[in-house]
Amino acid sequence: MILVTGATGTIGREVVRGIPADLPVRIMARDPGRVTGAGAAAEIVPGDFSDPASLVGVLRGVHTVFLVTNPGGNDDAGFLRSARSAGVRHVVKLSAAAVADSRAEDLITRWQRRNEDQLRGSGMEWTLLRPRAFMSNTLSWVGSIRSGHVVRALYGASVNACVDPRDVAEVAVRALTEDGHAGRIHTLTGPEAITAVEQTAQLAELLRRPLRFEELGPEQARTALGARYPAQIVEALLESAERGREGSKAEVDGTVATLLGRPAGTFRGWASDHLSAFG
Template sequence: MILVTGATGAVGREAIGVLRGRGAEVAAVTRDPSTAALPDGVHVVGADPSKPQTLSSALDGVEAVLLSPRAVSGATAELLSMAADRGGKRVVVLSAATVEYPVGQRRFVEQFELAEEAAKASGLAWTFLRSADFAANALAWAPQIRATGVVRGAYGDAATSPIHQRDIATVAADALLNAGHEGRSYVLTGPQSLNQYDKVRLIGQALGRELSFAEMPPEQVRQGMLAQGLPEEVPDRLLGSLADYALKPGPTTDTVQRLLGRPALSFAEWASENAAAFRN
């Protein structure tokens, strides 16, 4: 049995699909099973992963854990200790490339560092997937694109190599099911460095429509996000990272290709798959 935290997130859903496709039994942890909409055959666990005692009974028979630090919050050590005590063997941590290539405010990296440290101390065989920004983050632009065809944001020259969540999920499934990944840290990125102008252009190509990115002052973007009711953490995290990526692009690795034996999925492929989200 594989226990998946963050089961309704972008990577968690993809990982469940990959694992089920390989015949693995999956226990998916969600705070609200009634809205989870997970695939048939998945054992849905209604629990709060940030309170490990709520899923105590679900750990029986679990051999491996896919751990999302954001879902588990500060309870990683307790959850993994419980898993190890019940006979668990390995953990795969959905970490971030910023652990190895720091950008933005230090406090946003610490959550992933603490999760990694807890995994190392747990006694479980561990693997860290330090991923670049998700291609799916571009879905935040969908309302602007549908309404005006113009994405307004800061730091248009900020460049990263966004990764398709399916690639993260496939690497995660390999590490959860197969030996040979123990004690390894993988920096996972997409195949190409793209700035924000590039990403908007590629979404436009997927739509068959010309789109544009309009540069705005960072403080104006920040105030606009706060006016939408977003907590301060969101613009702080986003704008801090973009400011640094505008000065120095994020990493680009060939790790996905080396591990999976095929090229990493491109942002253009992601945009084509998700074009409907950007159409009226």
């Protein structure tokens, strides 16, 4: 039995869609009604990382877990103890590429590092997925594109080897269903480093209408992010953006192509497939 957590999130919902229909799958969600794309045979159950009692039934009979947790919540230690007690053998964890950057000391990265260490010390087999930023993060521009044909972002000239979430999910499915991934760290990027200005230009071409890029200053970005995230997460994101301005997110890794046997997806390709969202 494979257990998928984070099934209503960007990667988790694609993992749910990608697991072969002939494999037994259990999906844990705080709100099972929000789960979409699950096969008819999938078992969807309520569960909460902060409630150990809810995990007992969730983990019963599970041998492999796709683990997704969110910054600001509990660390993974409690879940990992429950998983090991239940007989789970292998955990595939969604982490972040910044963990490998010695200069990255923001709250989110420190949280990810701690959780990686807990998994590696858990006594279970592990696989770590470390993606760069998701191309789907540009969906945060939808409102300003629709209302004013403008993209507003911090450090528009910063390059980022962002990755198609569908590629991350496909790698996750392979790690969950194939041998040979235990004890491995998969760094996942797109095929090129691209700037927000370049992404804006590609969206304009695809939408066939002009878009303007407007550079935000740090305080403007802090205000905009503060409307969506708690203050400590906002500061972590601003620290991350500053590292990106210094080039820390530019490196392209070939792991996606190696594991999937095809080139990693481009931003243009992702945007083409999601163009309706931008109006």
